[in-house]
Amino acid sequence: MFLLLAACGARSGIDVVAHDASLARQDAGACEVERCNDVDDDCDGEVDEGVLQTFFRDVDGDGFGAEPVRGCSLPAGAVTEGGDCDDTAPDVRPGVPEICDDAVDNECDGATDCDDAECGCGGVVLEPEPYSMGSPPGERGREDDEVLHVVTLTRPFWVMRTEVTQGLWERLTGTRPSYFGSCGDECPVESISWFEALELANRMSDAEGLPRCYDLACTGALGEGCPDPTEVPGTWSMCPGSFQCSRAEFRGLDCEGYRLPTEAEWEYAARAGSRTAFPIGDDIERVDEIGWCTSNGAGVTHPVAQKPANPWGLHDMTGNVYEWVWDGYDEYPAGAQVDPVGPFGTRTTRVIRGGSFAFGDFACRSANRGARRFDMRENVVGLRLVRTLPAE
Numbered sequence: 001m002f003l004l005l006a007a008c009g010a011r012s013g014i015d016v017v018a019h020d021a022s023l024a025r026q027d028a029g030a031c032e033v034e035r036c037n038d039v040d041d042d043c044d045g046e047v048d049e050g051v052l053q054t055f056f057r058d059v060d061g062d063g064f065g066a067e068p069v070r071g072c073s074l075p076a077g078a079v080t081e082g083g084d085c086d087d088t089a090p091d092v093r094p095g096v097p098e099i100c101d102d103a104v105d106n107e108c109d110g111a112t113d114c115d116d117a118e119c120g121c122g123g124v125v126l127e128p129e130p131y132s133m134g135s136p137p138g139e140r141g142r143e144d145d146e147v148l149h150v151v152t153l154t155r156p157f158w159v160m161r162t163e164v165t166q167g168l169w170e171r172l173t174g175t176r177p178s179y180f181g182s183c184g185d186e187c188p189v190e191s192i193s194w195f196e197a198l199e200l201a202n203r204m205s206d207a208e209g210l211p212r213c214y215d216l217a218c219t220g221a222l223g224e225g226c227p228d229p230t231e232v233p234g235t236w237s238m239c240p241g242s243f244q245c246s247r248a249e250f251r252g253l254d255c256e257g258y259r260l261p262t263e264a265e266w267e268y269a270a271r272a273g274s275r276t277a278f279p280i281g282d283d284i285e286r287v288d289e290i291g292w293c294t295s296n297g298a299g300v301t302h303p304v305a306q307k308p309a310n311p312w313g314l315h316d317m318t319g320n321v322y323e324w325v326w327d328g329y330d331e332y333p334a335g336a337q338v339d340p341v342g343p344f345g346t347r348t349t350r351v352i353r354g355g356s357f358a359f360g361d362f363a364c365r366s367a368n369r370g371a372r373r374f375d376m377r378e379n380v381v382g383l384r385l386v387r388t389l390p391a392e
Contacts, residue, residue, distance in 0.1 A: 055079065060089060064082065097208070099207075131153075140284060141368070149335065157386050159314060164200065172204060190321045191223075191378065192241075192377060195241070195244065199218065202258075210257040211255055214249065215247065217245060220241070223243075262325060270310070271366045272312040273311060277365045278318060279311060279317070287318065318366075322355065322359075324383045352369075352372055
């Protein structure tokens, strides 16, 4: 045996023992199918080959590990799920929602903050100041409900850079309600009711440990109530959703969780300091430079942030999909307003803003207003979230 080992090159003592044990089992006719038991059952000179399991050391105890460990059974301190990109932080692991603007890849998908579709490409902080809301009488495409008036906003607020995406919606709700679902995770979610938009805002707040801004009493399932367009294509564009709320109360503008913008906040953000029909001027022939409207939308949604942002860094405030805001629909009140919210009363209609790929280009003007029933799902209506920030 000594001469054989010297001729074949150095082998470890463990290899020698395993080799000798294999020969002994082979001589005894005891070879069998390899099992995970630290024995060379099949007498091929290797132990537990092809049957070892892979586990992962879980240092932070969050149920996901990083360092692989091979063995026959689950070792102490190990788990079956890998993929943890920071095994020292229990809040960082696959499957959690991405927290925007914290410079951390929370869900371990390789994308952080603005690079992650779930964040709507991060957000922009806007400082409040008075502005002229509505449109002047001479603006092309102007509607009677766009009476020009001065609005003063008094609270700084954060605005999502893009519309809420299908990827973010699915992550927070587990559903994919969009009529244009095949457009993909980075396309705006649509076919969601105003009630569902409020629920999404609450879930976003929950995911980031922020207070909920809406007190809701609702029944029914999110994303249901309309035919499945993948099964019966082209059968609907608007229908009532099954998610219905008997109570939907707003906890006020001082709530620091996620919420829908007020109509006044939305137009302030869309205008980005402009006083013209569009953020880039009054020329409707240029609308395709900044948004997806009828002239270039091709009847479908498009991935967010494909068009240049407005001067304040916000994408798709012009076209792609309409966006729900908090306010009930009515004529503007007379005179200057401070932080306007509402009105509501017994109204069942809520304001939508921004125009879409399927409506006339004039509907993409910053001042244009639309309205839908609060329980209706339509494949041209989505949402964008905001947050009130504490004044410094």
